[in-house]
Amino acid sequence: MLILGIETSCDETAAAVVKDGTDILSNVISSSLKYHKKFGGVVPEIAARHHVENIDKVITRSLRDAGLNIKDIDAIAVTDGPGLMGALLTGVSCAKAMSYTLDKPLIAVDHLKAHIYSAIMIEDAPIFPFIGLVISGGHTRLYLVKDFNRFGLLGDTVDDAVGEAYDKVAKILGLGYPGGPVIDALAKKGNSRAIRFTCKAVNGSLDFSFSGIKTAVLYYVKNERRTTSDERRDIAASFQEAVLNVIVGNSLKAMERYKIKSFVAGGGVSANSRFREMMQREAVYKDFKLYFPPMYLCSDNAAMTAGLGYRLYKKGIKARLDITARGGCAC
Ligand code: KG4
Numbered sequence: 001m002l003i004l005g006i007e008t009s010c011d012e013t014a015a016a017v018v019k020d021g022t023d024i025l026s027n028v029i030s031s032s033l034k035y036h037k038k039f040g041g042v043v044p045e046i047a048a049r050h051h052v053e054n055i056d057k058v059i060t061r062s063l064r065d066a067g068l069n070i071k072d073i074d075a076i077a078v079t080d081g082p083g084l085m086g087a088l089l090t091g092v093s094c095a096k097a098m099s100y101t102l103d104k105p106l107i108a109v110d111h112l113k114a115h116i117y118s119a120i121m122i123e124d125a126p127i128f129p130f131i132g133l134v135i136s137g138g139h140t141r142l143y144l145v146k147d148f149n150r151f152g153l154l155g156d157t158v159d160d161a162v163g164e165a166y167d168k169v170a171k172i173l174g175l176g177y178p179g180g181p182v183i184d185a186l187a188k189k190g191n192s193r194a195i196r197f198t199c200k201a202v203n204g205s206l207d208f209s210f211s212g213i214k215t216a217v218l219y220y221v222k223n224e225r226r227t228t229s230d231e232r233r234d235i236a237a238s239f240q241e242a243v244l245n246v247i248v249g250n251s252l253k254a255m256e257r258y259k260i261k262s263f264v265a266g267g268g269v270s271a272n273s274r275f276r277e278m279m280q281r282e283a284v285y286k287d288f289k290l291y292f293p294p295m296y297l298c299s300d301n302a303a304m305t306a307g308l309g310y311r312l313y314k315k316g317i318k319a320r321l322d323i324t325a326r327g328g329c330a331c
């Protein structure tokens with residue numbers, strides 16, 4: 001079964017064709033990142049305009065790359081949220097129009113659940129239940145996943161999401177946007193014990209809070225007045241270690257609490273090398289199965305939307321033509 005996926009939740013205009021939920025025939029992404037860089041973060045209006053200007057080209061290209069005609073497609077899956085409202089609306093409106101005019105089924109896909117699916121779509125899926133973690137620019141969430149349509153929320157972002165914290169700390173250090181990859185690289189050369197930044201779990205729950213540590217970094221840098229490149233490395237390493245300790249800690253707690261032996265992580269921050277290293281060490285030590293997306297599926301893409309869309313369709317879950325975008329920050 002061939003699914004066309006459409007994703008426009010943040011700054012990537014993406015379309016992909018996926019066969020039977022696992023076989024990626026095409027995966028086209030047009031990013032507006034370069035237009036946001038000088039603002040130090042995603043500007044919703046710029047992202048929305050980029051989607052409107054590029055969605056048709058991206059879809060056409062995805063069909064061409066897959067060697068298919070639109071008539072060959074069996075269903076259309078679209079990200080309906082969470083994300084930037086203006087951005088999501090382009091994808092949702094386009095998918096609805098295609099579904100109506102071509103008389104193809106429409107499937108609405110949750111962006112965060114699709115991020116988790118990206119880690120299991122090209123491998124043999126782990127046996128349910130598993131603990132799923134989304135770490136992205138807009139969310140930090142833990143789920144108990146019992147099926148492709150049964151995600152129980154265990155822990156959530158109470159303020160800044162983890163990717164947002166990386167981006168803000170990078171801005172404080174003058175490292176540009178997006179901050180995650182730069183801090184990841186810089187932290188490798190720094191001493192993570194140099195500065196004691198604290199980041200605690202929220203009241204013993206599985207929720208996450210990262211705005212405090214971002215402010216701590218800000219005051220630290222202000223007090224120092226001038227930071228050398230050596231200090232920036234140490235700040236990056238110390239910040240990252242504190243943040244990842246909480247994420248890894250909550251993830252392990254969730255697995256212990258629900259006696260789960262499989263862990264699946266997705267979202268932009270799941271590309272982080274130190275996070276992967278920490279989880280891999282825990283997986284060996286605590287004997288659980290670990291799934292990460294391949295690097296090309298970590299950030300926003302439509303292959304994961306089409307893939308999860310297929311799984312939902314197989315369960316008889318279809319969307320009506322009166323659906324609309326669900327806002328809420330995704331980046
Ligand atoms: O999932 P994503 O592409 O978009 C959202 O849905 O939010 O995630 C983007 C986030 C950005 O905050 C970016 O800085 C972060 O992922 N990121 C990383 C790394 N690569 C991207 N964070 C830490 N380490 C990385 N290697």
Ligand code: ZN
Pocket residue numbers: 111115136137267268299300330
């Ligand atoms: Zn995302």
